[in-house]
Amino acid sequence: MHCTSTSTPAGALGDELVRVVKLLHVARQRMPRQHPLVDPMAYPLLFHLAREPRRVSELADLVHADTSTVSRQVSTLVDHGFVRREPDPDDRRAQVLAVTDDGSTLLAAIREGRQAWLDTLLSDWTDDEVRSFTQQLSRLAGELETSLTTTTRTDP
Template sequence: MTPTTPGTRSKSDLDLADTLGHELVRLVRLVNRAKSQVSKQGPDGIERAAYAILFCLIHVGPQRTSKLAEFLHSEISTISRQSSSLVQHGLVERLADPEDGRACLLAPTAEGLRVFEENRKQRNQWLAEVLGDWSDDDRKTLNSLFHRLNDDLEKTSPQFADPASASKAKGA
């Protein structure tokens, strides 16, 4: 495959990308439907959205609220409210930031790890059921391709044309 500059993809490439885009939108919609079927509050009284904070802290390590907001593409006030709930429920703790004693880091507690693992087990049970009729090779291929897609999405920012420059290019 030869590298191309942005905006010079073939019709076939763009058609395949359109199909993928459709399937990704469908995937997000189905995942959101599944999430809505599970109550907005988990069995431990925590908002489902707050689990993203717990996930991040477990996988990335202790973080400041501002870094979590950046990582999760959320407002600091939202992260602050949700992390306060996690702290109140004993799932997250505040630690002094070794780089700046005035700031604090959020870190998962042992109970936070336990709750996270319980939720992970439930998710894995559901996904195993969804993929139950798939061959081992198909499941391995899916995992490999999703991993590759996520890696490429992480390192490639969308490059959408600036509407003003598009108008100028058309002579408007």
């Protein structure tokens, strides 16, 4: 187990979160891309668009990114046929983005690769341990999302 110098539970959690985030970053860099021309940073856009068509500005809000950054990522996804632009049913002057069949195929490959990686990583965990961790992680993610959408300034 990794030792921390922090004596409070929240302090120890903070140390472990920093460690996990750094390790996930390294793991992401080392993982093969599901498509050689699509940046893995654009994958979350596909996941959101698979749920329902959205405008670029909505996507940017959902992934907590700048609209111009998301717009560039979307352009790449459109250029490669994973996303299509279509008229917004609520405002025909605007456009929404939707996942294509090729985009759905890419999403399935992403999920399959992630699942294989997690199966290997958690091979000695019980199903109950995985479920418990998933619940706690989901709770933390929810709190973090709420924090990001309700505050204008965050401290590290």
